[in-house]
Amino acid sequence: MTQKENAVARGRKPKKMSPARYGLYGLLIISAAFFLTPLYVMIVTSLKTLDEVRLGKLFALPSTITFDAWIKAWSTACTGVTCEGISPGFVNSVQITVISVIISVMLGAVNGYALSFWRYRGANVLFGILVMGAFVPFQAVIYPLIVFQREIGIFGSLAGIVMVHCIFGMPIITLIFRNYFSSLPEELFKAARIDGAGFWQIFLRIMMPMSVPITAVAVILQTTGIWNDYLLGLVFGGRDNQPMTVQLNNIVTTSYGVREYNVNMAATILTAAVPLAIYFLSGRFFVKGIAAGAVKG
């Protein structure tokens, strides 16, 4: 996994490309085309007028570029009851994501730290249950949570949806931090203990400053995960906190007569923009995050 192992001879490339190399690049380019086509189609479709979309020339560039579909998707498209476009969903998604990410990453960091250095009895069992929890289908947990949230009166509120995201995010974030803290030298911790530092002191003064990169990984993972969530937002968002993904699906499935494909595509791109931006801006961290579920501690 280290960079050293894939260090290859730099320097002059072999002069001739062998047929095999051509085949190699050919395959790669065909695959890349397959992966890029949907994105391309989405973008060009969203820039066309509806009349042009109906010509059925899926891959053709728009004859004149127009942003009308984008404007409509953002501010006037209908999502079932209201016709305010997808912008309210965007605001909701930002709210839900920011609050949930802050709380769940902090919780996960403390959990990982406690599990790595303060081995109290039952820590392993607790962690085992939590990791199993990462794999439990939401469907087996959601209904009791609805009942519980109704009882305490937060069902359908922002607090309710944030709580659910924190619960379902906890296993993976805890795992990431625990793996990271376990890789740090124990002496570091012991020295601090001998100097008389307590639980929170060590955490805040020594561990957190050392874990900026891993925190970035956790934040990116949670941000994309929560932003892309549909099911939890649908069930727990209530009427006032529907995230963008839910609004998007409503816009597309609410078809009064004419299906405005260009508007649908623009709304889709707007919904995908945030995670895509995160992905392109933070490639390495993103990859680390998704591999975290598979990385051995």
Next chain:
Amino acid sequence: MKRKTRMWSNLSAKIASIPMLITAVGVFILCVAYSIALSFTRSRYFPKFDFIGFDQYIRLWTTDRWTVSVSNLLIFGVLFIGFCLVIGFILAVLLDRNIRMEGVFRTIFLYPYALSFVVTGLIWQWMMDPALGIQNVVRNLGWESFNFAPLTSTEYAIYGVVIAAVWQGTGLIMCLMLAGLRGIDREIWKAARVDGIPLWRTYIFIIIPMIRPVIVTAVVLKAISVVRVYDLVVAQTGGGPGIATEVPAKFVIDHFTERGNVAIAMAAATMMLLPVLLLVGPWVYNEYVRRARA
């Protein structure tokens, strides 16, 4: 005095772990137990505890919509995992051959993974539109009989969902496989070349067995996402045409929301939970609990 501090700091650790304890025990044990318990009752819109044994399960397995959901899940799961592994492996191998612009290709193959399933479902619904999608483009090129509108037929719709899922999920597998390939000792390649083993045989008989742990991890991760598949189907097909692309996750949600049949929904949820526990239990124990003790 010293003793007191130790108690105290350990106490801090325990207090700090309370949210974790509540989540692990309260949610992942009690909530799951509550769900399972409800599957043995007659709950309709609201939970009630009048136990009736396995009636809901019998009803569940005689419901067409459920059996279709399960068979869809199996078809979807096998194809999706199979294609992701094969394509992911091939792409990883290609990228591992010292090519130029590796970073660019990697970015292209992985970006769909950053998208929401809802987005993926909608894009592919549009690509597979019979009048305006790919089918129409190819026909306009002169291939009149070309068919690519799986979502309109009850028989092929599930394959349309597979295509969308593979498009989204292959990048991750490629990443894992690539990491596995990069972890292989360069000497192996030299030895294989000296022995005159052809490249493809080296890959199949030497390299694949060597990256087996990565493959197992990939299969486990993908199997989990298969059991969970929900948003993709909702966005791409809505479970249709008819009930052709219904999946268990959707069955559960639909039944405890609009259909007001909590008990059967919980029976279905319990059926979803079983394979996950059987599949993941030993793996988690091996990877995390036992390892931590060693």
